[in-house]
Amino acid sequence: xxxxxxxxxxxxxxxxxxxxxxxxxxxxxxxxxxxxxxxxxxxxxxxxxxxxxxxxxxxxxxxxxxxxxxxxxxxxxxxxxxxxxxxxxxxxxxxxxxxxxxxxxxxxxxxxxxxxxxxxxxxxxxxxxxxxxxxxxx
Numbered sequence: 001x002x003x004x005x006x007x008x009x010x011x012x013x014x015x016x017x018x019x020x021x022x023x024x025x026x027x028x029x030x031x032x033x034x035x036x037x038x039x040x041x042x043x044x045x046x047x048x049x050x051x052x053x054x055x056x057x058x059x060x061x062x063x064x065x066x067x068x069x070x071x072x073x074x075x076x077x078x079x080x081x082x083x084x085x086x087x088x089x090x091x092x093x094x095x096x097x098x099x100x101x102x103x104x105x106x107x108x109x110x111x112x113x114x115x116x117x118x119x120x121x122x123x124x125x126x127x128x129x130x131x132x133x134x135x136x137x138x
Contacts, residue, residue, distance in 0.1 A: 084135070
């Protein structure tokens with residue numbers, strides 16, 4: 001039996017979390033490219049991408065909640081990978097909040113919520129792999 005490092009998730013949970021976050025990020029990016037930029041052809045299918053993003057976002061929120069006791073709390077107590085971990089938690093919190101604002105918020109805050117959600121979503125695409133790389137080195 002191999003020894004696991006403190007804060008390492010079980011393989012099934014790590015894999016499910018990574019797949020969920022990846023699907024959420026890329027479905028959101030595909031929706032933005034199709035709906036807002038028109039890069040992926042006609043507008044047909046934009047709603048399906050948005051629905052996929054909404055479903056995977058709900059799963060991503062559940063996955064984030066599930067890693068709090070099993071990964072975040074334990075890794076924090078072990079003083080491991082704190083800087084990128086804090087950044088990931090902030091990004092996830094703001095993404096959840098801005099997603100909520102996009103769905104339930106008023107028209108007055110929509111443009112700011114869109115910009116915030118898109119900027120942090122793209123940032124998270126870079127930050128999450130960096131968090132994994134730093135964590136494996138420490």
